[in-house]
Amino acid sequence: MSNNNDPLLNFRNATLDDLAIIVDIYNSTIDSRLATADLQPVSIESKLDWFHKHNAFSRPIWIITNESNQVIGWTSFQDFYGRPAYQQTAEISIYLDENYRGRGFGKNIISHAIQSCPSLGIQNLLAFIFEHNITSLSLAQELGFEEWGHLKEIALMDDKYYGLKIMGLKITT
16 A cells, blocks of 8 residues: 555554564553553563454454565454444554654554455444544544544543543445
């Protein structure tokens, strides 16, 4: 996938061999208190069940590489709430290597994910974003997401409470 003058991004299904880099990239976001409610680094072992709940056909984890085949990040689709009536709804997560943040890759990655939703059986795409993560909220809104929910002061991190916004996008075909 490429847009305008942006470098070529490649998306491939993650394998178990990718779990170490997935965890490394994820752990690199914890201290910022912007992208996850985990407070301490997670282990590869602790993410095994999460990894195995994904599948390439409807809830993939994609590794994203640049034109030099360097891993710049990953994105995943996850079931929402785990009940059959919600099967057409998925949560998206995106994590970028710290060397590639703030360079416009997120927009291209999420755009690709949105375009892929129909083939994955996804009609509603959700993003759970901390209310103080203005950059991610702005990007979601730019890509058509709307606020579908707001959970005030739901997360306690470093003795401070933070709210979470549920951003939603109805996928049209």
